[in-house]
Amino acid sequence: MILVALINLAGSAFGFYYYQPLFRLFPGYLYIFISNSPNATLLFAISIFLLLLGRKHNTIYLIAMANNIKYGLWTMLVILYFSSHFLSPANKEYYYLMFLLHFGMVIQPVLIIHLVKIGRKEIAIALLWLLINDFFDYVLWLNPLIIYNFPREAILKVGVITTFFSFLSVFSLYYLSKKRKFFARFWSRV
Numbered sequence: 693m694i695l696v697a698l699i700n701l702a703g704s705a706f707g708f709y710y711y712q713p714l715f716r717l718f719p720g721y722l723y724i725f726i727s728n729s730p731n732a733t734l735l736f737a738i739s740i741f742l743l744l745l746g747r748k749h750n751t752i753y754l755i756a757m758a759n760n761i762k763y764g765l766w767t768m769l770v771i772l773y774f775s776s777h778f779l780s781p782a783n784k785e786y787y788y789l790m791f792l793l794h795f796g797m798v799i800q801p802v803l804i805i806h807l808v809k810i811g812r813k814e815i816a817i818a819l820l821w822l823l824i825n826d827f828f829d830y831v832l833w834l835n836p837l838i839i840y841n842f843p844r845e846a847i848l849k850v851g852v853i854t855t856f857f858s859f860l861s862v863f864s865l866y867y868l869s870k871k872r873k874f875f876a877r878f879w880s881r882v
Contacts, residue, residue: 693740696803700737703793704730713839725828726836729767732759732797743807753808754818754865757801761861762822764797766854773850774842805868806875815862822858826851 707730714726724731735756742749771778771791778787829835830851837847868875 693744693803696800697737697740700733700740700800704734704737706730707733711836714834714836717839718834722828722834725825726834728759728825728829728836729763729794729797732756732763736760736797736800739804743804750809750811751814751817753804754810754814754862755821757805757808757865758818758822758858758861760797760801761864762854762857764794764799765857765861766850767791767794768798769853770837770850773846774837774840777840777842801865802868802875803879805865806872806879808869810866810869815866819858819862822862823855826855826858829854 708727711723711727711730715723718726735752736759739749739753739756742752768791771787777783830848835847835851837850
């Protein structure tokens with residue numbers, strides 16, 4: 693698990709670097725609403741360290757897992773939806789790698805889901821956090837796509853799907869948390 697946490701920390705560091713052009717457009721207090729993927733992987737790494745220390749912070753764990761699913765899916769969607777840019781000959785190798793790395797974000801919550809108890813409070817807080825991010829991204833227009841020359845309507849379509857991802861990520865994790873014994877048995881054999 694420590695290796696997974698370290699990989700997430702490295703991904704976060706790169707992600708914060710990747711977002712530098714967008715950071716330059718906004719004041720520092722908004723950065724937390726801009727760097728969604730690096731925030732997700734950083735929070736996942738923190739969650740792993742907290743779990744290894746025996747600390748129970750189910751709300752933090754759910755927010756971390758839901759953000760990883762949501763922004764992993766978001767990145768994969770964006771790469772495919774705007775493939776004429778992201779998968780152009782000049783960019784394709786880089787974004788093929790980004791696609792795979794973000795797929796890893798989508799699936800990594802299964803590593804800790806059996807250790808997390810998800811109730812109404814955790815669901816409400818995680819969903820509120822994700823929807824606040826959607827508000828900042830698509831109402832206040834802080835999303836990472838604004839630095840590209842993509843049509844506003846296309847970005848807003850991505851925003852609608854992203855809002856769906858907010859609900860999908862939280863409620864799929866709630867469902868998976870009910871299968872805790874399955875995941876605990878699986879990971880005990882690995």
